[in-house]
Amino acid sequence: MAIEFAGREAVDPFGLKDEDGYFWLKGNLHSHTTNSDGAVEPQVRVDGYVGQGYDYLCLSDHHRITRVDTVMAPDDFVLIQGAELHPDNPFGGQGHHFVCLNLDDDIDAKRMAPQHVIDQVRAQGGQAWLAHPHWSSVNILRDTLRLDGLSGIEVFNSVCECMGRGESSVHWDDWMEQEHKIYPMLANDDLHSDPADPNSGRFDYYRGWTKVRVKERTPEAILEALASGASYGSSGPDIHSISVERNAQGVAVATIRCSEAQRIYGVCSTYGAQFYDPKGTFEEATFALRKGADWVRFEVVGPDGSKAWSNPIDLTAD
Numbered sequence: 001m002a003i004e005f006a007g008r009e010a011v012d013p014f015g016l017k018d019e020d021g022y023f024w025l026k027g028n029l030h031s032h033t034t035n036s037d038g039a040v041e042p043q044v045r046v047d048g049y050v051g052q053g054y055d056y057l058c059l060s061d062h063h064r065i066t067r068v069d070t071v072m073a074p075d076d077f078v079l080i081q082g083a084e085l086h087p088d089n090p091f092g093g094q095g096h097h098f099v100c101l102n103l104d105d106d107i108d109a110k111r112m113a114p115q116h117v118i119d120q121v122r123a124q125g126g127q128a129w130l131a132h133p134h135w136s137s138v139n140i141l142r143d144t145l146r147l148d149g150l151s152g153i154e155v156f157n158s159v160c161e162c163m164g165r166g167e168s169s170v171h172w173d174d175w176m177e178q179e180h181k182i183y184p185m186l187a188n189d190d191l192h193s194d195p196a197d198p199n200s201g202r203f204d205y206y207r208g209w210t211k212v213r214v215k216e217r218t219p220e221a222i223l224e225a226l227a228s229g230a231s232y233g234s235s236g237p238d239i240h241s242i243s244v245e246r247n248a249q250g251v252a253v254a255t256i257r258c259s260e261a262q263r264i265y266g267v268c269s270t271y272g273a274q275f276y277d278p279k280g281t282f283e284e285a286t287f288a289l290r291k292g293a294d295w296v297r298f299e300v301v302g303p304d305g306s307k308a309w310s311n312p313i314d315l316t317a318d
């Protein structure tokens with residue numbers, strides 16, 4: 001059965017060529033300032049990410065928009081306006097956290113039903129992403145399945161990682177399994193602290209980012225790349241290319257080029273597969289995937305245990 005992609009047609013970022021004008025931008029879409037419970041002013045937050053070589057940022061304060069015209073940034077740095085909204089969870093679990101991008105008007109999401117918030121975000125042309133469900137103790141079957149119109153999932157969150165619940169990959173897989181639909185991901189910092197404060201000491205900054213494949217440095221191009229899956233997330237490694245082809249026996253075989261890796265997981269809708277080299281780390285891998293899988297997504301594990309997450313690839317098309 002053909003698999004549906006959430007929202008719109010999926011775009012393979014590794015099929016978008018340099019010679020056609022495409023390039024990668026690195027960004028973080030989840031951060032907090034003194035406009036909510038963050039430790040630094042919005043300008044300091046922007047300056048921090050500019051100084052770290054990021055290309056784009058969202059100041060996603062809780063419950064309110066920090067407007068991009070209140071801060072200064074270099075011309076080639078892209079600010080995406082948004083907020084983290086917290087509607088009720090009427091389905092029994094803890095409250096939802098949605099990272100909402102491309103908002104113009106504040107939404108008073110407190111005590112609002114989650115579907116109502118998603119609908120209002122979309123009515124503004126925005127995107128609502130399911131933030132850190134592992135950290136929130138959000139259960140996909142109980143709390144998320146009845147919602148329609150979420151753009152995807154935050155698979156990695158640096159701050160939550162420091163508290164043992166940073167990775168929501170099982171929630172991601174479960175959601176796609178339950179809905180028979182592919183969702184793209186974000187990897188984010190969710191930075192609240194002041195990296196310049198020697199006592200913050202939590203290492204919860206500049207560790208989660210999403211790279212998008214675009215032709216323009218604009219909010220519109222970045223948002224389109226995120227929603228269509230022309231992206232990958234990382235806490236360390238780079239992914240240079242992914243291709244999946246059928247061999248003569250009809251088995252899907254993946255070839256991945258990446259920065260130095262110790263292992264690659266091929267997480268399939270049916271079980272999983274892996275590649276490692278007993279001789280040591282590697283920068284290219286070719287390995288067979290599980291038979292009968294509807295989709296596969298890849299996790300590249302760097303020498304230090306950090307990871308990169310590809311978006312899922314539809315295997316039902318051929």
Ligand SMILES: [Zn+2]
Pocket residue numbers: 084097131132
């Ligand atoms: Zn949150």
Ligand SMILES: [Zn+2]
Pocket residue numbers: 030031032084190
């Ligand atoms: Zn947050």
